[in-house]
Amino acid sequence: MEIDFSHRKQQSYYESSKELVKKYGPKQASKIIQRINELQSAESLAEIKKLPQTNLHSLHSNFEGCFAVNLLHPYRMILLPIGECNLSDLSTIKKVRIMEIYYDYH
DSSP states (O other), X not given: OEEEESOHHHHHHHHOHHHHHHHHOHHHHHHHHHHHHHHHHOSSHHXXXXXXXXXXXXXXXXXXXXXXXXXXXXXXXXXXXXXXXXXXXXXXXXXXXXXXEEEOOO
């Protein structure tokens, strides 16, 4: 799956484990890298849904049209499908934009 980033600064964090550790701490940084690797390895979001530890779920309200995957509690990675896709068919979602790492949106 292709991954895009919502901000150039955000992309620089994800490209440098040192920057991630500085911003999120070593455990969270490791989990973020793990999730990015899982996303890159998957063909579509349907494969991510099969990984129970990700807890992929759709969002509503302010994040309508987005999905989230678990990081270390209570953080989530917010994903926005981009390109031509059907939100109700995860196998059609082959490119996502990482919008942000969000602290407990509940």
